[in-house]
Amino acid sequence: MTDVRVAGVGLTRFGSHPDRAGRDLFATAALRAFEDAGVAREDVEALNYGNFMGALAEHQGHQAPLMAEAAGVRCPATRYESACASAGVAVREAVRTVRAGDADVVLAGGMERMTNLPTDEVTEGLAIAADDLFEVRAGVTFPGAYALMARAYFEAYGGGARGPRARRREEPRERGSERVRPVPPGGVRRRGARRAAGRGAAAPLRRLSDHGRRERLVLVSEEYATAHDLDAPVAVTGVGQRTDRLALADRAHLARTPAADDAADAAYAAAGVEAADVDVAEVHDCFTIAEVLAVESLGLADRGEGIAAARDGLTTADGDLPVNLSGGLKAKGHPVGATGGSQIAELTRILRGDHPNSEHVADAEVGVAHNAGGTVASAVVHVLEVAE
Amino acid sequence: MTDRNGEATENVDATEDDADAEDDPRTAGYDEWLDAIEAGDGYALVCPSGHGSLPPRRVCPECGSTTLAREPLSDAGTVETFTVVHVPSPQFADDAPYVTAVVDAGPTRVTGVVRSDDRGGRNG
Ligand SMILES: [Zn+2]
Numbered sequence: 001m002t003d004v005r006v007a008g009v010g011l012t013r014f015g016s017h018p019d020r021a022g023r024d025l026f027a028t029a030a031l032r033a034f035e036d037a038g039v040a041r042e043d044v045e046a047l048n049y050g051n052f053m054g055a056l057a058e059h060q061g062h063q064a065p066l067m068a069e070a071a072g073v074r075c076p077a078t079r080y081e082s083a084c085a086s087a088g089v090a091v092r093e094a095v096r097t098v099r100a101g102d103a104d105v106v107l108a109g110g111m112e113r114m115t116n117l118p119t120d121e122v123t124e125g126l127a128i129a130a131d132d133l134f135e136v137r138a139g140v141t142f143p144g145a146y147a148l149m150a151r152a153y154f155e156a157y158g159g160g161a162r163g164p165r166a167r168r169r170e171e172p173r174e175r176g177s178e179r180v181r182p183v184p185p186g187g188v189r190r191r192g193a194r195r196a197a198g199r200g201a202a203a204p205l206r207r208l209s210d211h212g213r214r215e216r217l218v219l220v221s222e223e224y225a226t227a228h229d230l231d232a233p234v235a236v237t238g239v240g241q242r243t244d245r246l247a248l249a250d251r252a253h254l255a256r257t258p259a260a261d262d263a264a265d266a267a268y269a270a271a272g273v274e275a276a277d278v279d280v281a282e283v284h285d286c287f288t289i290a291e292v293l294a295v296e297s298l299g300l301a302d303r304g305e306g307i308a309a310a311r312d313g314l315t316t317a318d319g320d321l322p323v324n325l326s327g328g329l330k331a332k333g334h335p336v337g338a339t340g341g342s343q344i345a346e347l348t349r350i351l352r353g354d355h356p357n358s359e360h361v362a363d364a365e366v367g368v369a370h371n372a373g374g375t376v377a378s379a380v381v382h383v384l385e386v387a388e
Numbered sequence: 389m390t391d392r393n394g395e396a397t398e399n400v401d402a403t404e405d406d407a408d409a410e411d412d413p414r415t416a417g418y419d420e421w422l423d424a425i426e427a428g429d430g431y432a433l434v435c436p437s438g439h440g441s442l443p444p445r446r447v448c449p450e451c452g453s454t455t456l457a458r459e460p461l462s463d464a465g466t467v468e469t470f471t472v473v474h475v476p477s478p479q480f481a482d483d484a485p486y487v488t489a490v491v492d493a494g495p496t497r498v499t500g501v502v503r504s505d506d507r508g509g510r511n512g
Pocket residue numbers: 435436437438439448449450451452453
């Protein structure tokens with residue numbers, strides 16, 4: 001079984017590119033990745049492409065062949081869709097393909113174009129990562145779902161919901177009194193054009209930002225890297241992916257992410273490392289509560305302690321265990337189907353020492369990337385290590 | 389005959405006729421369940437091990453059992469978590485802000501919009 005190296009990475013600038021077609025953005029990132037890798041495009045044997053909502057955002061299905069031609073590669077090309085974990089899953093499959101000896105060079109990553117849509121349509125597009133019948137038709141939005149998790153976490157462990165609406169489960173007079181309708185009055189077909197106001201999207205969460213981006217990785221076998229004298233010091237040493245029930249209400253825990261727990265265990269076991277060995281992490285903080293849940297699932301904080309990790313300085317840039325030196329999803333934007341690949345691209349640069357924030361972890365040898373789909377019905381974790 | 393979801397398994401044409409009669413196509417299993425909720429007869433599908441789930445469903449998602457029986461949902465469940473949605477998807481544009489809650493309804497949890505005009509209900 002061969003070692004898998006990240007030969008090169010390419011990213012486009014995070015931000016709003018409403019005027020650029022997805023294929024153009026993808027091509028830009030791919031060419032940068034090839035230049036960084038020093039790998040010839042004709043050596044690529046597979047393209048693994050992550051994308052979530054291109055059918056809605058660009059009215060474009062079947063995007064993988066389009067991205068192959070845009071990147072100038074001739075090989076089997078496949079789109080992976082696991083909501084916000086699409087690119088992470090695409091990379092994991094690329095790792096498995098190289099490790100299995102089926103290919104020496106795989107181009108993997110993702111693209112998502114979102115800022116060309118108005119907020120309400122993006123809200124609708126993101127919501128379809130949830131259960132359409134039992135969540136979306138019951139009013140659940142993507143921010144709303146994480147707000148449900150945040151409130152459940154605060155009630156279980158404390159730490160947040162201090163607004164006047166925050167009710168505690170231990171108040172018995174509030175129990176057993178609610179009737180809940182799975183659909184709104186008037187049904188689900190009405191359409192409107194209300195735009196987002198500048199307030200929180202779904203209490204107790206508040207809105208920050210969301211944008212578009214695309215990124216590419218060139219993954220190669222160790223043998224290929226040696227034969228072509230590549231400078232590819234970072235290896236993907238462990239991957240883990242797990243699936244949970246789609247609807248949040250059906251999970252074993254509303255205040256935990258069991259799929260990420262198990263994906264992390266699998267990735268650590270494959271890499272032969274433990275949580276205590278991790279020097280730096282990129283986690284899927286699409287909302288603040290998501291980072292809290294992520295660091296707990298990765299074993300970087302105890303249950304109920306993740307909420308304090310950043311406040312106590314553990315996970316800040318100068319802490320013992322910096323989390324999201326890339327800026328994280330909220331700071332840099334969360335192009336959902338591309339995010340998982342960008343985490344690995346940035347973590348590669350952090351470990352190589354050529355990331356603008358590498359100085360914070362100059363001696364880091366083990367990094368972990370945590371990518372989640374929906375409300376963590378999908379979770380994929382990669383362990384990256386400096387191999388030489 | 390009917391299957392565990394209570395839908396006709398050998399009468400597909402009738403289902404299609406029903407769909408044609410509606411403005412929107414019905415989703416077998418789900419829409420019957422909604423109708424039952426509206427009538428105050430909400431139910432879950434429960435396997436012999438007691439795992440509850442919602443229709444349409446043929447296999448217990450927890451243990452794989454294919455023996456699923458209807459059990460009533462609690463008419464008034466315990467709110468486990470809720471949120472106030474201010475930025476809705478387009479089909480909820482006229483409803484925002486609204487409260488969505490996850491409720492422990494006995495055999496399973498149910499996610500839904502809390503309406504102030506329901507009996508005994510209130511806004512979150
Ligand atoms: Zn069961």
